[in-house]
Amino acid sequence: MTTVPISLPETRRYVLANARVPAGLADGLPAGTQTDLEGSAKLDLLIEAGQVAAMFPAGSAPDEPPSVDLEGRQVWPCFVDMHTHLDKGHSIPRIHPDGTIHGGFSLTVQDWQHWSPDEMTLRMDFALLCAHVHGVSAIRTHLDSVTLPQAARGFAVFAERRAAWAERVDLQGVAITGIDTFLSPLGRDLADLAASHGGLLGGVTDTLERGENGTYETLDQALDRMFELAGERELDVDLHVDQTADLAAFTIPNIARARIRSGFKGKVVCGHCVNLSLQPPEVVESTLTLARDAGLSFVSMPTPMMYLMDRQKGRTPRWRGVTAAKEIMAAGLPLAIGGDNCRDAWFAYGDHDMLDTLKQAIRVFQTDEPLTGALEMATRAPADLIGRPDLGRIGAGLPASIVIFSARSVNALLCRDQSDRVVLKRGRQVTGTLPLHHELEQALGLAEHGA
Ligand SMILES: [Zn+2]
Structure with missing residues (x-):
């Protein structure tokens, strides 16, 4: 020995x-x-x-x-990171995040012009090597799909990287767009594209134009269409939900009812859902009951949410910015955690280390009394949610x-x-070592941070 x-x-x-x-x-x-x-x-x-x-x-x-x-x-077991944005990551120092949701979105839109296949490949490979060395064996990434050419380019790069990294880090891709896209012909095109790559349908449910009573007039219609498109192609669904402190922008109940209405058979994951933790207790309870009836699952990204939520200039945040994790777990609903954005317009930090994400989750959720179920958030739970019961x-x-x-x-x-x-x-x-940030910056032709 x-x-x-x-x-x-x-x-x-x-x-x-x-x-x-x-x-x-x-x-x-x-x-x-x-x-x-x-x-x-x-x-x-x-x-x-x-x-x-x-x-x-x-x-x-x-x-x-x-x-x-x-x-x-x-x-x-190796970790599973089921919520990332590999197409956006490691764009720092080209981007200077301001720590807000609005800045995250607008700076990303400005950055799209740089996303050539070669450029995305360099950034994705950097991310994948970080994850691989840290012990992550599978990653689901959302891919910006606001137009068909953008989506096609993102999925093409993704498909190449998936083949190149097979056996090291398994990859799944989700087409992410505003949920209202599913009411346009682009919705069908994205569903076809995702299906051709073994991917998923995703969307953001809290960005629609809101009606006078604070709700989204076309949300239910868009969700119905999304479930129809996903159901026809047997795609799972992974949504960005309620990434806001605004109590009125609360779409979990709509998603649950649409799923029940549609009879959709695939998996439905709701990401973020941060304003659930700000709702009155009776709303939390009734929402989770409805979510259970609808078979919804949840994924929380505690690290970037602590960074983005409740940020105001010159004022320390009063809210932790995360979803009602304990209540979700107590209701018997699946809850995973994900790394989310990494060194981009939405979140300035990160290293694709799910152990770091898990440590932050346990501390911010206080799911350590005892730890029962907590370690599974980064292993077994996400593996099950991405349909990989052999992992985690x-x-x-x-x-x-x-x-x-x-x-x-x-x-x-x-x-x-x-x-x-x-x-x-x-x-x-695994004998590889973590890639160096300054070498990526050189490869991307960016001025080095430390130069
Ligand atoms: Zn995300």
Whole structure:
């Protein structure tokens, strides 16, 4: 047996001995498995041909394969980041975000002129390498689709990158546009385009012209059409919902009713939904009951929302800017978290590290009393929502795409940045290193930040 530092055997079949896997992140724990005080299962993992071939109570794996003693290190499945915008990311320092929703939108529109296929490829590859090295094994990205040429270009670059990164980071693409687009012929074109790329339909539900009573006159019609187009093509739906503190711009009930009305069979994910947490308790409760009846799922992006929401010049925010996460979880509704924007007009920071997103989520949601269900927000929950039940958990017969941390406890794991983590993709160690920001800036022909 070898000990620290971890040196993995080159063989096809080997044992990761004395691992600790949080029980919620493991499927099919073998009989006799012991757990520690935090609820982590003490396991030996037999790795074979890129999969976890079998799990054994710690100390009971077969003797004959080469073995590495993990000495009680935390071992998690690779992360899933189900809400990103890879077409926008890493446009800093070309863009100078002002921290507002309005600035995010208008500066992005100004930036579109730079989005050639080569330019987008450089930025997307930077993002994907960051995610890969941090232990993210699947990403869903929204792709700006305001016109058909823009959407076609974005999906073409996306398709190339998906092929280039296959087996390292699996990609899904969502056509994002104003929801009213589905009332125009472009709606059908986008549905066809998304279908041709194995993608999804998305949209923003809180940007329509609002009527006198503060509601959206054409929202229901647009949602009906979107569900019709998605249903015809068997596409899932992933929406940007209520990214505002405005209580009147509250569209979850419309989405739920439209889904029920349509009989749509696919998955429906509602992203953001931040003003849900500002609604009176009885509205939160009735909305979540309706959402459950409609089979809606939720994804929250805590990091950029803390950055964007309740921002006023010269005043410290009074509101945390995130959705009613505890109430969603208590209602038994699926809740995942996502990284969202990264170094672009909407959010100035980020490194595609879902561990960082998870740590921020746990702290801002206060979902640590106990942590039950919280670690799943970055692993099992998003994997299920993107239709990848083989990811986001550790179990026999599943890919050995896992992260080995130096921390022995979940508490220690959530305290340090774990930059020494060891990532395995299909049983083999990821040896790449994080790309350097100044090298991307040089490649993009941008003046360096530090120059
Ligand atoms: Zn988004």
